[in-house]
Amino acid sequence: MFKNYLKIALRNLQKQKLYSLINIAGLAVGLAVCMMIMLYVTHEMTYDRFHTNAKRIYKLQASVKIGGNTMNMNYMSYASGPLVKQSQPGVEGYMRTLDYFKPVVVSNPLTPETKFKEDKLIFADPAFFNFFTFKLKEGSANDVLNKPFSVVLSQDMAKKYFGDTDPIGKTIKLKTDSVYTYQVTGVAENTPSNSSVDYNFVASANSLLAMKEAANYTGEQRIASGSFNLFLLLKSQSDTLGIRNGLQRMADKEKDDFKTFYNLSSLTSLHLSNNFGDFSNLKYLKIFPLVAVLILLLALVNYMSLTTARATLRAKEVGVRKVSGASRKTIAAQFYVESGLFTLISFSLGYALCYAFKPWFLNILQLKIDNSFLYSPTVLLLLFGLLLLTALISGIYPSVVLSSFKPVITLKGKTSKQSGGTAVRKVFTTLQFSIAVGLIICGVVIDRQLYYLRHADTGLDRENVVMIPVSNSIGKNYPAFNKDVQALAGISNVATSHYAMYGGHDMYFMEGKTKEESVGLAALSVDDKFIPTLGLKWKYAPVAGKQLANANSIVINETAIKELHLPANPVGSFINTGNGKLEVAGVVKNFNFSSMETTIGSLGLFIKPDTTQVWGQEGCNLFARVKPHTNMPSVINAIQAIYKKYDQDTPFSYSFMDEAFDKQYKAEDRLASIFSTFTYITILLATLGLFGLAAFTIEQRTKEIGIRKVLGASMTTITTLLSTDFLKLIVLSVIVASPIAWYAMHNWLQNFAYRIAVPWWVFVLAGAMALITAVVTISYHAIKAALANPVNSLRSE
Amino acid sequence: MIKITNLEKFYRTEEVETIALNKLSMHVDTGEFVAIMGPSGCGKSTLLNILGMLDDPDEGSYVFNGIEVAQFNERKRADLRKHNIGFVFQSFNLIDELTVFENVELPLIYTGVSAAERVKRVEEVLDKMQIMHRRNHYPQQLSGGQQQRVAIARAVVNKPKLILADEPTGNLDSSNGNDVMELLTDLNEQGTTIIMVTHSEHDARYSHRIIRLLDGQTVMENIMV
Known part of the structure; x- marks a missing residue:
C-alpha cells in the first residue's frame, strides 16, 4: 500500500513540474531559514553546559549602592x-x-x-x-x-x-x-x-x-x-x-x-543574563525565533494552499480509490505519505541551503559556531524534530480536505465545486501578504532610524578624525609624538584624551544638594585642545585668559548644571566633590559622548596640559583632525612612521571617530541586514504562493474566460476581472499588517533616546510594493488566459 | 440480495428542495441482471449511489444481504462496499498516473490481499478481459473500449457479489458497446448480480428486468424473456 502511495506521489511530482518546484523550493527556503535560526538559538542556549559540574558552578557578583x-x-x-x-x-x-x-x-x-x-x-x-x-x-x-x-x-x-x-x-x-x-x-x-x-x-x-x-x-x-x-x-x-x-x-x-548586595548566577545562565559588554545577541534571541516560526508558517501555508488547490485534479483519483474500497483514513494516510515525501525532499534541499548560507549568516551576526556543534546530538535531535513537525503540519490540511471528497460528486466530474477551502486559501494568502507587508514596514523603519542615528547632529564634529591609541610604552616620548603629528602637513589639529571617543568614560560621584545625595558625573580626561579640535561649542565660555588646564577646575556640560543644582550660569561657582571643591571653568553645549540609545547625561571634562607626563605613563588616545581633501592613507602612513620612532614595543593601530560612532549601532546594523534578508525571503515565498495559486485559479476559470471572450470581453476586462479578486486580498493584508507593524516599531523605537516617529509613508510604500509584486505575479497568468483562443478552452469542457 | 423500502432522498439548496427519490421500494435477487431506465433527473443515479453505499438515504430502509445499512456511517459503508460491490462508470474513471495493471490492482490493495496473490489475480482478470498485452500502458494510451474493459476488470477483480454499472456504454461506439454488454452478460451468467443504469433500450435488452423510474418513483417493471 505504502509503495502504491509513494509511486503515485512521485508520478504526480514529475507530472506537475512547476507546482512541485514551487512547493519544494518554497518549503526548502523556509526550512533553511528555520534551521539557521534554530542553530543560532540552540548555540546561545547551550552556553557553558558542557562542563561536567556546570549545574553546581555559580558566579558571585556584587552590587554596590552609593547614595x-x-x-x-x-x-x-x-x-x-x-x-x-x-x-x-x-x-x-x-x-x-x-x-x-x-x-x-x-x-x-x-x-x-x-x-x-x-x-x-x-x-x-x-x-x-x-x-x-x-x-x-x-x-x-x-x-x-x-x-x-x-x-x-x-x-x-x-x-x-x-x-x-x-x-x-x-x-x-x-x-x-x-x-x-x-x-x-x-x-x-x-x-x-x-x-x-x-x-x-x-x-x-x-x-x-x-x-x-x-x-x-x-x-x-x-x-x-x-x-x-x-x-x-x-x-x-x-x-x-x-x-x-x-x-x-x-x-x-x-x-x-556604601551598601553591598550579593548575587549568585549559575554558570549556565551567565551568557544570557550578562549585561556587560555586547548584549546585542539577546535582542536577536527574542526576535529571531518569532521570525523563524513566521517564515516556516508562510512556507507551510504555501504548501498547503497549493496542494489543496491542486487537489481538484486529484478529486477523481480520490473518488476512484473510495469506490475501490479506500476509507477516509487510508486516503488521509496516502496524502500524508505525499506530504512526507515533499517535506523530505524540501528538508534535504533546505539543509543544503542552510549549510551553504551559514557562513554568511554567522558573519552578519559576528558569531562563531564550531563545526562540531553542527553535529552535536542536541542539534541533530532538533533537526529531526523539525522534519517531523514539518511533515506533520504540512500533511494535516491536504489530508483532511482531500479525504473528505465525496466520490458521488467527484466521479461525475463536478470537482470544481468541492475544490476544498477556497475561503481557507484566501485566508492563507492574506496571512502571507500580511507577514510580508509587516516585515517590509519594520525593515524600512529600522533603516530610517539607523540613518537618523548616523546623521543626526550630535554636537560634535566626528568626520575626518583619526584616533591613535597610545600605550604606556611610549612613556615620556608622548609630548614629542604629539608635537610631530601636529606638525604634519595634512593635520589641522590634534587633541589628547584618556579614552577613545565612544570608548568609555570614568564615573565620579559628586555631592548634590545635601551631603547624602550623590550625583553621578561622567568624566573624561582630556587636554586643552579637545574642545576646539572636536568643534564643541561653549554655552558659557571661560573668563578670558583663564587657564583651563588646572587640577582644581572642571568644564561641564549643560545637563550637569541641572543635575548638580548649579546656578544658571555656573562659571566661577564650585562643585563639592566630597573631599574638595572644583571650580566650574566653563560650560560646553551638550554633545553625545556615548550611544544615542541614551540621553546625554552629566559630563565633566578634566583638562590637563598636553605636555603632561601622565598621558605617556597611563596610555591615552591621540585625536588627529585631518584637513579636508587630504590623501588619508598617506597621512596615516606618516603618523605610523612617527609612532614607530617613539614606540617600538606596541604595534601601531588607529580608528576613525565617525566609524567608532557608527559601531555603537552594530547590533542594530546586524538586525537591519538580517531583517532585510528575511523580508526578501518572505516576499519571495508569498509571491511563489500567489503565483501558484493564481495559475491554478485561472486554469479553473478557463471555461468562464472562453465564454466571456465569445461574448465579446476584451483582454483588459478579463485581466482586470482575474486580478481584482487577488488584489482585494492584498489590500486586506496591508490593513491587517499596518497596525501590528506600527505597534512593534513604536515599541522598538522606545529603546532610543533619540528616535524618529514612524513615518506615514512606510505604510503606503509597503502597500505599493505588495500590490506591484502581486500585480506582476498575477498578470502573467491573467494575460496568458485572456490571450488564449476560446475555441480550445470551450472544446475541452 | 437487495431490498429497499420507502426510500427517500432530498436535495436542498437555499431556496428549493428537490425530491430525488420519493418513497421508492424495490428488490433485486441474487444472480439477477437489472436495468434501470428513465429520463434525466428521474433519480437513477441517486438510486445507484445509494445502492452502492456512496450516498445515504434520508428516509427508508435499505437491506443488503440481510443487513440494514441505511444508517451505517462512512467507515462501515466503505468496509462493506470494498468486499461486495464493484463499480463501472460511463467515463471509465481510471487513475491517469497508474498503469493498467496498477489500476486493476487497486481494490486488492485496499482489501489487504498479498502482493503475490494480487499479481496472480490481476493477470487472471486481465487475461479474461483480453487486455493483458496492455498491462504496462497508461489509460491515455488506450482506446475507449479498452479503457472500459480495464474498468470492468477493476470492478470484478475482487470477485464482488454485485456490480453497479452507470451507463457503461455511454462513451463508446456501438461495436465496443456491444463487447462491454457481452462481458457483463458473461459475468452475470457466472453468478454476479448486476444493476445497470442506462438510456439505451438496446443495452437494456441484455437484462432480465427493466425498472422504469419517473420523478423518483417506480412507474413500470418489464420482465425480459
Missing part, C-alpha cells in the same frame, strides 16, 4: 575566593580568573620576529583545568598552573608561536605591565564557541602577585568587589540562597559608607 546610585560589580577581589569558602560551608571550591583587560604583546624568544598583539589572556587559579571541563592536550590538569609564570596555550596559539614543535618546557614572553617570561606547561583545546570562559592563554594567577601592578589586584583583603571572576563550586545546587544570605549577613556588619 542613590547602584553599581553592578561583575568582579570580586582576589581575597574573596578563600574567604568565601572558609565562611560558607555550602561552598566546595572556588576558581578565580582574571580576564586581562587589554590585548598584550606576545613573543617567542626563540623567534623574536613572531610578535603579535593577542587578546584573551586570562590568569587563573591552579585548579582551572579540574574546575572547568576544558581538555588538556598536553600537560597534567593537577600541576600546569601551580608555579608562578607558567602558562597553558590554546591549540591555536601553540601552533602560532611554536609551529609543529612541542612547546612544553619552552618559554614565551607576555607583556602586561612589563615583559615577563612564562614557561609553557600545557596545551589545551581551543575553547568551544559556546563557552563564556574564553582563552588564548591561561597563566597562573600567582604570577600576578609577582608583578609591579600586584597591588591593584591583591590590595583588598576582604570579601569585596575587585578584578576577578569568582566562580564557586557548590556542594549542592540548592545552597545558593543560604550562601547569599550568609554573605549578606557578613556584608551588613561592615561599616562602609
